[in-house]
Amino acid sequence: MRFNAREPMPNPPVTSPEPQPATRRQQGATAPPPRPEVVEGDYRKSVELALQDDVERERGIRSFKVISGDPKQPYVALTFDDGPHGDKTMLLLDTLKRLKCPATFFLVGMQARRYPGIVERMAMEGHEIGNHTYHHYRLPLIPLEEVATELNLCRDVLRSILGVRTRLVRPPGGEYNAAVQRIIELNGYANILWTDDPSDYKAGRTAKQIEGFVARDLTPGGIILLHSGVLPTVEALPNILANIRSRGLIPITVSELIQRGGGLLKISKVRISQTSAH
Numbered sequence: 714m715r716f717n718a719r720e721p722m723p724n725p726p727v728t729s730p731e732p733q734p735a736t737r738r739q740q741g742a743t744a745p746p747p748r749p750e751v752v753e754g755d756y757r758k759s760v761e762l763a764l765q766d767d768v769e770r771e772r773g774i775r776s777f778k779v780i781s782g783d784p785k786q787p788y789v790a791l792t793f794d795d796g797p798h799g800d801k802t803m804l805l806l807d808t809l810k811r812l813k814c815p816a817t818f819f820l821v822g823m824q825a826r827r828y829p830g831i832v833e834r835m836a837m838e839g840h841e842i843g844n845h846t847y848h849h850y851r852l853p854l855i856p857l858e859e860v861a862t863e864l865n866l867c868r869d870v871l872r873s874i875l876g877v878r879t880r881l882v883r884p885p886g887g888e889y890n891a892a893v894q895r896i897i898e899l900n901g902y903a904n905i906l907w908t909d910d911p912s913d914y915k916a917g918r919t920a921k922q923i924e925g926f927v928a929r930d931l932t933p934g935g936i937i938l939l940h941s942g943v944l945p946t947v948e949a950l951p952n953i954l955a956n957i958r959s960r961g962l963i964p965i966t967v968s969e970l971i972q973r974g975g976g977l978l979k980i981s982k983v984r985i986s987q988t989s990a991h
């Protein structure tokens with residue numbers, strides 16, 4: 714696991730009265746296993762996600778998972794992971810408002826619990842909110858029942874703030890396997906991955922670089938992975954949006970992208986309604 718000191722992510726809430734699971738384990742008789750938190754730089758590459766998708770399709774595995782919108786339609790989705798991060802996220806929201814750009818935020822439950830007002834603001838300003846687990850653990854590395862717990866804890870925090878639950882989840886780092894995918898679906902979620910990762914979380918990334926990577930990889934139907942606590946990303950946003958719009962593309966939320974999606978997404982939608990019936 715690589716660590717990056719610039720933006721340790723996500724920061725546990727300093728004032729949180731809730732002990733972390735590792736602490737609870739340490740109080741028990743058995744030694745705690747290493748906690749598999751995803752930190753910056755651990756994200757899977759877009760090409761790896763696409764390859765895994767190819768393999769799954771070759772094997773006839775159909776799941777409610779979205780790695781892209783419809784490439785024949787002029788829409789893209791900007792997604793921001795890991796927040797809220799206090800003032801940095803407020804600045805991001807100010808910028809999105811000024812640019813009239815709806816986005817999708819995949820929130821970490823313990824961060825949402827720390828900043829409920831920011832979560833409310835996101836919803837009030839037309840952004841979509843998805844589940845990014847409670848502790849930001851690498852889901853394939855923890856027991857399956859804990860995968861469900863991670864989703865449920867985050868769901869409960871978001872529901873207590875917003876009054877509704879989300880149907881979107883993004884596994885930390887984009888890490889999932891068949892068992893994790895099944896838990897995601899059984900809990901009524903779609904697994905939302907991405908097409909473009911400009912690696913805005915990497916130390917030393919400049920706004921110019923971030924905007925350049927987004928421009929280089931931008932395609933219709935793209936889902937762009939960005940992060941909520943990164944100031945160069947906020948700085949890059951005006952040019953990112955100008956580029957998106959100059960190519961005739963329209964930024965929309967992930968759910969809208971799914972609703973406007975093509976054949977694969979329609980198959981997936983059927984699948985989730987079947988799964989939800991169990």
Ligand SMILES: [Zn+2]
Nearest residue numbers: 794795885886
């Ligand atoms: Zn994340």
